[in-house]
Amino acid sequence: xxxxxxxxxxxxxxxxxxxxxxxxxxxxxxxxxxxxxxxxxxxxxxxxxxxxxxxxxxxxxxxxxxxxxxxxxxxxxxxxxxxxxxxxxxxxxxxxxxxxxxxxxxxxxxxxxxxxxxxxxxxxxxxxxxxxxxxxxxxxxxxxxxxxxxxxxxxxxxxxxxxxxxxxxxxxxxxxxxxxxxxxxxxxxxxxxxxxxxxxxxxxxxxxxxxxxxxxxxxxxxxxxxxxxxxxxxxxxxxxxxxxxxxxxxxxxxxxxxxxxxxxxxxxxxxxxxxxxxxxxxxxxxxxxxxxxxxxxxxxxxxxxxxxxxxxxxxxxxxxxxxxxxxxxxxxxxxxxxxxxxxxxxxxxxxxxxxxxxxxxxxxxxxxxxxxxxxxxxxxxxxxxxxxxxxxxxxxxxxxxxxxxxxxxxxxxxxxxxxxxxxxxxxxxxxxxxxxxxxxxxxxx
Numbered sequence: 001x002x003x004x005x006x007x008x009x010x011x012x013x014x015x016x017x018x019x020x021x022x023x024x025x026x027x028x029x030x031x032x033x034x035x036x037x038x039x040x041x042x043x044x045x046x047x048x049x050x051x052x053x054x055x056x057x058x059x060x061x062x063x064x065x066x067x068x069x070x071x072x073x074x075x076x077x078x079x080x081x082x083x084x085x086x087x088x089x090x091x092x093x094x095x096x097x098x099x100x101x102x103x104x105x106x107x108x109x110x111x112x113x114x115x116x117x118x119x120x121x122x123x124x125x126x127x128x129x130x131x132x133x134x135x136x137x138x139x140x141x142x143x144x145x146x147x148x149x150x151x152x153x154x155x156x157x158x159x160x161x162x163x164x165x166x167x168x169x170x171x172x173x174x175x176x177x178x179x180x181x182x183x184x185x186x187x188x189x190x191x192x193x194x195x196x197x198x199x200x201x202x203x204x205x206x207x208x209x210x211x212x213x214x215x216x217x218x219x220x221x222x223x224x225x226x227x228x229x230x231x232x233x234x235x236x237x238x239x240x241x242x243x244x245x246x247x248x249x250x251x252x253x254x255x256x257x258x259x260x261x262x263x264x265x266x267x268x269x270x271x272x273x274x275x276x277x278x279x280x281x282x283x284x285x286x287x288x289x290x291x292x293x294x295x296x297x298x299x300x301x302x303x304x305x306x307x308x309x310x311x312x313x314x315x316x317x318x319x320x321x322x323x324x325x326x327x328x329x330x331x332x333x334x335x336x337x338x339x340x341x342x343x344x345x346x347x348x349x350x351x352x353x354x355x356x357x358x359x360x361x362x363x364x365x366x367x368x369x370x371x372x373x374x375x376x377x378x379x380x381x382x383x384x385x386x387x388x389x390x391x392x393x394x395x396x397x398x399x400x401x402x403x404x405x406x407x408x409x410x411x412x413x414x415x416x417x418x419x420x421x422x423x424x425x426x427x428x429x430x431x432x433x434x435x436x437x438x439x440x441x442x443x444x445x
Contacts, residue, residue: 044119046073048092049147050100051139052109056080058139059098060147061091067148077140084109088116097121099150101128101142102158110160123155161282168253168279175246175272176322181239189232193218196225206233207240244401250275251399255415258422259375264392265423266370267340268330268363271396277371280323284375293372297324299365315361324364331363342366385420393419 047070049060056078064070079087092098098118100106102125113120128149132142149155161169189206193199198218205211215229254260254271263274287293294300298319304311315324334343335350342363350359385393397415405412 044097045093045095046097047147047150048096048098049143049145049150050098050109051143051146052081052100052103052105053139054081054105057084057109058143059087059091060140060143061096062144062147062151064151067151070148070151072144075140075143084112085116088113088118092118094118097150099123099146099155101125101146107160107166111163114160120160121150122158122160123150124158128155159282159286165279165282168275171246171250171253172276172279172322175243175250178239178242178246182236182243185232185236185239189229189236192228192232196221207237247272247399248401248404251396252404255396255419261419261422263371263374264396265389266367266374267342267388268334268367269371270330270392271399273326273330276323276326277375280320281371281375284372287372290369290372294365294368296320297327297368299324299327299361299368301361314357327364327367328360330367331360334363334367335359385423389423 046061046063049062051058057076058078059076061073061075062070063073074091076087076091094117096118098113098120100109100120100122102122106122110120110122123146128146132145186206190200193215196219198215200206200218204214211233212230215233216226219225221229251271254264254275257278260271260274260278263269263277264271269277281287281293281296284293287296291300296319298317298321299315300319301315302313302317304313331346334340335346335356337343345366346359346363349362350356353359393416396419397412400415405415408415410418
């Protein structure tokens with residue numbers, strides 16, 4: 001950097017970033033996220049901030065290498081979403097880069113734009129939300145802010161799921177909502193029973209036909225009170241039917257996918273967690289190493305070191321809370337029931353640290369590392385199916401609905417043999433906390 005340039009601009013990060021960018025690419029050019037677009041970066045003439053809504057969108061066309069030097073060429077405000085294809089064809093080129101904030105329909109809009117031959121990136125909404133001005137905000141300001149946030153180089157991009165991964169995510173979220181509805185409906189019923197002096201034993205069946213007669217005998221209900229009980233039972237049965245429906249579909253998906261089945265070999269991981277990993281991770285190759293996957297799940301502890309002050313925190317507040325909570329449940333099962341090397345290692349951590357949650361988080365991180373190796377295909381052969389895996393297969397088949405078992409034309413024994421055959425025909429990495437993984441050399445062709 002010349003002395004005059006340094007005197008004029010100082011050490012501003014945006015200027016230093018622009019200098020680095022201009023030394024590698026022609027003016028007003030930048031690169032596109034390689035994981036999102038193509039293997040080769042394409043030059044970018046303009047950056048278009050795109051603020052999409054269910055019925056309309058606003059776009060700010062910006063030209064310039066930095067936010068300070070950016071020039072707003074044109075603003076398109078509240079264009080009907082039905083005109084998206086014609087607007088893209090008329091007002092954009094293949095060298096333009098369209099950036100948008102991750103929101104409800106952003107992935108669908110991004111896939112539509114990619115299909116039209118336009119470079120598209122989705123930016124993380126958390127960072128963009130911090131840039132919003134509290135006193136003034138509208139669609140035009142948001143679109144321009146999105147474009148400048150990308151030019152600043154601080155906004156992180158979000159992976160755009162492929163259609164199969166998106167559909168699996170939809171199933172996963174539908175199942176989680178059904179589980180939450182079941183919990184709320186059951187708690188509402190138990191709360192009403194408790195208000196009337198009725199306390200049931202833990203694990204009492206409430207969704208099966210005998211529950212009605214059982215509840216009738218627990219209290220001298222009036223007609224109006226019993227109508228309330230029947231209504232709460234109706235809500236619980238409906239929520240339970242939805243939960244069983246989605247659980248059966250997820251089970252069928254896991255049984256048909258050898259990679260998801262392979263993840264079940266890990267201690268503490270059953271088919272719901274295996275499906276969640278497949279749905280939320282998607283393309284495992286976008287994570288260069290296990291540490292990237294650990295960070296994505298939010299299982300790396302937070303810390304802040306500045307000068308002489310040092311602070312370290314827990315694992316909450318970042319990463320994907322939905323899959324992290326499931327992995328934590330699996331880690332608890334390992335510590336509670338397992339006798340595997342990972343369980344023994346976790347109990348040593350518990351003895352040293354003296355805090356149960358720290359040991360659970362450490363085991364969950366080890367599980368995440370094993371998941372990365374499994375999904376990357378760096379496995380060792382599975383020679384036999386032990387008793388633990390036999391139990392998992394049995395529970396997997398039990399989650400199939402009776403109608404599906406009948407329509408498949410196979411009984412439980414035949415399903416068990418087929419699943420066992422799939423497990424043995426694929427490959428798995430067996431995690432041992434005291435050993436380092438060394439991949440086997442590729443066979444000579």
